[in-house]
Amino acid sequence: MLKGKHLIDLKEFSLDEIKEILDLSKEIMNNPEKYNNACKGKILATLFYEPSTRTRLSFEAAMIRLGGSVIGFSDPNASSVAKGESLEDTIRTISSYADIVVIRHFKEGASKLASQYSSIPVINAGDGSHLHPTQTLTDLLTIKSLKKDLSNHKIAICGDLKYGRTVHSLVDAIKRYENNKLIFVSPPELKIPEYIKRDLDPNSFKEISNLDEALKEVDILYMTRIQRERFRSEKEYFDLKDSYVLTESKLKYAKEDMIIMHPLPRVNEISPDIDKDKRSVYFEQVRFGMFARMALIIKLLGVKI
Amino acid sequence: MLKGKHLIDLKEFSLDEIKEILDLSKEIMNNPEKYNNACKGKILATLFYEPSTRTRLSFEAAMIRLGGSVIGFSDPNASSVAKGESLEDTIRTISSYADIVVIRHFKEGASKLASQYSSIPVINAGDGSHLHPTQTLTDLLTIKSLKKDLSNHKIAICGDLKYGRTVHSLVDAIKRYENNKLIFVSPPELKIPEYIKRDLDPNSFKEISNLDEALKEVDILYMTRIQRERFRSEKEYFDLKDSYVLTESKLKYAKEDMIIMHPLPRVNEISPDIDKDKRSVYFEQVRFGMFARMALIIKLLGVKI
Amino acid sequence: MLKGKHLIDLKEFSLDEIKEILDLSKEIMNNPEKYNNACKGKILATLFYEPSTRTRLSFEAAMIRLGGSVIGFSDPNASSVAKGESLEDTIRTISSYADIVVIRHFKEGASKLASQYSSIPVINAGDGSHLHPTQTLTDLLTIKSLKKDLSNHKIAICGDLKYGRTVHSLVDAIKRYENNKLIFVSPPELKIPEYIKRDLDPNSFKEISNLDEALKEVDILYMTRIQRERFRSEKEYFDLKDSYVLTESKLKYAKEDMIIMHPLPRVNEISPDIDKDKRSVYFEQVRFGMFARMALIIKLLGVKI
Structure with missing residues (x-):
């Protein structure tokens, strides 16, 4: 009730x-x-x-x-x-x-x-x-509606994993469903916090720093915004930023039925070229x-x- | 009409x-x-x-x-x-x-x-x-609903009686009903204005400066906020402020069927300990x-x- | 459709x-x-x-x-x-x-x-x-309702004709109807822009700088606000401002069935004395x-x- x-x-x-x-x-x-x-x-x-x-x-x-x-x-x-x-x-x-x-x-x-x-x-x-629990309900509804189920997915979560409350809430929720594998993609200084990893089955996730590596294998790509001021130096920002921007060329390697989610607003981490790709579901997500x-x-x- | x-x-x-x-x-x-x-x-x-x-x-x-x-x-x-x-x-x-x-x-x-x-x-x-006439309608409805009638009450009005428009409107209204006795409780510098007293029957009100004196005899206690900056000196503020704060210990002396009203928002002039006392009706007043x-x-x- | x-x-x-x-x-x-x-x-x-x-x-x-x-x-x-x-x-x-x-x-x-x-x-x-196309729809509805038709009118448009988007939209629209004559009334520095005149039939408009001249002959007077800071000098403002303020005395010369329109808000370009004149339709215009x-x-x- x-x-x-x-x-x-x-x-x-x-x-x-x-x-x-x-x-x-x-x-x-x-x-x-x-x-x-x-x-x-x-x-x-x-x-x-x-x-x-x-x-x-x-x-x-x-x-x-x-x-x-x-x-x-x-x-x-x-x-x-x-x-x-x-x-x-x-x-x-x-x-x-x-x-x-x-x-x-x-x-x-x-x-x-x-x-x-x-x-x-x-x-x-x-x-x-x-x-931000209603964003998480939104995310779960999107996944369930477009990928049939909330279990058995490979999910890459990319961007600022340290401060993003959307990400923390989503991880908390998705781990309650069976057999999901999480791939955390972030620059070293914006990694998912220890206290969140501690509650995850060690076999259920990995951490990497390059989006390209993850793109081939995942069913769901969850993009989030990286704010420039969160990098340790301008140099690091310029070195790393392109790794966390989804472009048409990168998307070539992704599965045909992958879905690309984003809690919005986005800044530049998803190129507008991709908006019309059928895998882009972030505006559908708004409606969900x-x-x-x-x-x-x-x-x-x-x-x- | x-x-x-x-x-x-x-x-x-x-x-x-x-x-x-x-x-x-x-x-x-x-x-x-x-x-x-x-x-x-x-x-x-x-x-x-x-x-x-x-x-x-x-x-x-x-x-x-x-x-x-x-x-x-x-x-x-x-x-x-x-x-x-x-x-x-x-x-x-x-x-x-x-x-x-x-x-x-x-x-x-x-x-x-x-x-x-x-x-x-x-x-x-x-x-x-x-x-602020709709606050006064609110106050009248609260009194009529909870105390049956708008006449024959002993009412203490406590706090900043000089600047409070809520108080002035209420006094203007309540004096039109029969046999109400008003007790104005305030520090000397925040007394009810002369032009308001002039229109009152001299036998229908008294002015005091200590809340405790009034508490025993009144049917209705109308609290209002006292703003610190309205006192002549910080010393005076610290000397006086506790007299105008309603606490559980003070309330012991009050009648069992007294009601405590407040136009809200309150700052600290009513201790939250009192919120659950059945005499506290200020949140009910909001609904009225x-x-x-x-x-x-x-x-x-x-x-x- | x-x-x-x-x-x-x-x-x-x-x-x-x-x-x-x-x-x-x-x-x-x-x-x-x-x-x-x-x-x-x-x-x-x-x-x-x-x-x-x-x-x-x-x-x-x-x-x-x-x-x-x-x-x-x-x-x-x-x-x-x-x-x-x-x-x-x-x-x-x-x-x-x-x-x-x-x-x-x-x-x-x-x-x-x-x-x-x-x-x-x-x-x-x-x-x-x-x-500002919905203001223009408003203006057209007002004219059509109160003057029966959108054609065959003499219309004075008075005030800041250079910057007023309301004016530009209205001129664009009204010229599409037959046989309307426009009289642009403004100080020299706030004249209607060349690119707008270029699209008008040269016989369909004239430009003057004194409201009095136009008042006698027009069916519709469209007043707009002149902002003081748009004049080249304070002297010019004080020399000219009264020419663009509609007063009771000026209105004596106007036709009995003229209508006075204004997109509002007005500042002082229409004297409040005129509000009750039956020719003043600017508040009716709001309703339209x-x-x-x-x-x-x-x-x-x-x-x-």
Whole structure:
């Protein structure tokens, strides 16, 4: 029963619960009309203490497509509004107005704290560099829909693996499914953190520093952004950056049925030449994200269809 | 008949009109479903020239729960948008788009001015440090709902009584009901202004400077925030501040059926330990505020149910 | 067939297509209830990279009055949100969430670019100092409604004719109708650009520098704002400014059935004394703008009523 639960960390949901959400996502994709009024009369509050147009609009579109409505704030100024008020008090106030609330906050743990004072379900839409569970639901739905299953895949994850909260959440989730092999592709200074590797079966992953090596064998390529300022020196940046940019020529060696994912926004790590390649699914992924959020809202609200 | 009226200052509404709004508020609380579509197809415009997440979201939730929709702007940047345009022209434009409008403005008298050029009802959601009539409706609804009546109460109002527009509006309203006794509790430099006392029956109030004295005898304790910078000296602030902070130990002496109200946001003047005390009704008050605004919107629009 | 088209530049629409939109606008004005649910379940995205309360709220009210919903962002901060992301990627993301999108951007050509990557209709709500086609639809609807026809008029256009994108778009449109005579009224340094005159029949316009001369003979007076900083010197500004301010005394010489239009916001170029003169239609024009946008949305979405 997901009704009334919060989604702070996807780890707190069982595989069965995740399956419930993904199955409903697909059903909504197949019969969107059936869900047109699922949340009629319900209000979603979007509290974005840190701006995020993409995630916010995905939630808003999701709620509206379910027949519900949205209130909230969406920029850093609005948080200064609440100046002097604790997050605890804000969430108790919002609990009076809305039926479910999405929080994006610059502080790690903010959503967790909010959930302890909320009388309505809280969804974590990113807290600091910590977690982003609805992006992971999006990723799982994309993989399940396009690759049939969440098990038995070779997955390369490429880019900034040290700071990327999207990556950490995805690894945490994907390791719960059987027989997935992870290939971490990053420059040495942006390697996946030790504490994450510690929880992985040593036979289930390897670390390399060159994208080309991985491209031939993987079923899924998960690209992420590398920020220039994260390199130790400009020299290193210029030496390494091309290894982490996906171009048409590199793609020649990849499997025909590989899929290329990206949580977006991208900067230059995927060349626009590739956008039309049928393996590029990152814009489809955006759409999966909206449906995953629709399913999540329905489940947490416990709406009967 | 409230249809078509503006709410700029609650003084302009008769006691019968206020009763009409409070009665409808309660009816909506008892039968919310009945009002689900009361304002279907109607648009509320929220013009917030000064940020106020709390009040804005209360109005938005109110309109949405009536089946209506909301347009507007919500931060100071948006007001620079209208740069060079007079408030008169802005309100005439908005009158073309919306059916009812809520204005929060940093200038005293702004809502009044707007109402003179508006072809749709204008609600004052705070103009400078002047008035905030929907907070007062909220307070009246809270008292009437939880203490049965608006008459015959001993009410302590504590904190910054000099600058608090919430306090001034509440005193203006509560003195219109019979046999209420007010106890103003504040440091000397933040006493209730002379012009407000002048309009009160001298037997209906007293002024003290220590919260403890009042606690034993009152039916209603209305707390407000004291801002540190309003004290004459840091020394005075440190000497006095604890007198105006409500703690569990102080509360021991209070009546069992006293209610503790606060317009929120609070800073530290009510200790969080007290939140679970059944006498603490400030979060319930938030909810009353939404229902009071629902009733107000219905009445000013003249919607028939 | 307008279904699925973008509106970037009104030139790309045939006169028949424009007529279709204007006819539908009038029908909606006459029977608004009939269109209450025309866009039920549809989402309009408003991407305002540059603030514009007036235009944004007009679109939002239009969509809501058609039973649809709105998502989007409305201030410059929000565009920093999308920092590092190309407009192409943003529009592809938004295409997943919404059914139709309105873009206001500080760069000329931005809407055109967006339309090339969008799978949903794009409406240009102003790109730099370039175009503003929905203002022109508004102007055409106002003229057609109040002066019966779009042909055979004497039209004075007064103010800053050099930089005003509203003026350029209007001239481009009005010249496509028969036998209109244009009188351009401006200070020498703010004359209508050569490239626009080049495309006009030389017998169809004249240029003058004094508003009084034109007032007697015109059917339509289109006023625009002159910004002080656009004059070559303060002296010139003070010498000239009164020629471009419409006052009650000047209006004495005008025809009884002349109409006075203004795209708004105005600063001081129309004296408020005139607001109640029956010839002043600029606030009515605001309302026409909302209906023109309602019709446009219906046509581009291809909604059947």
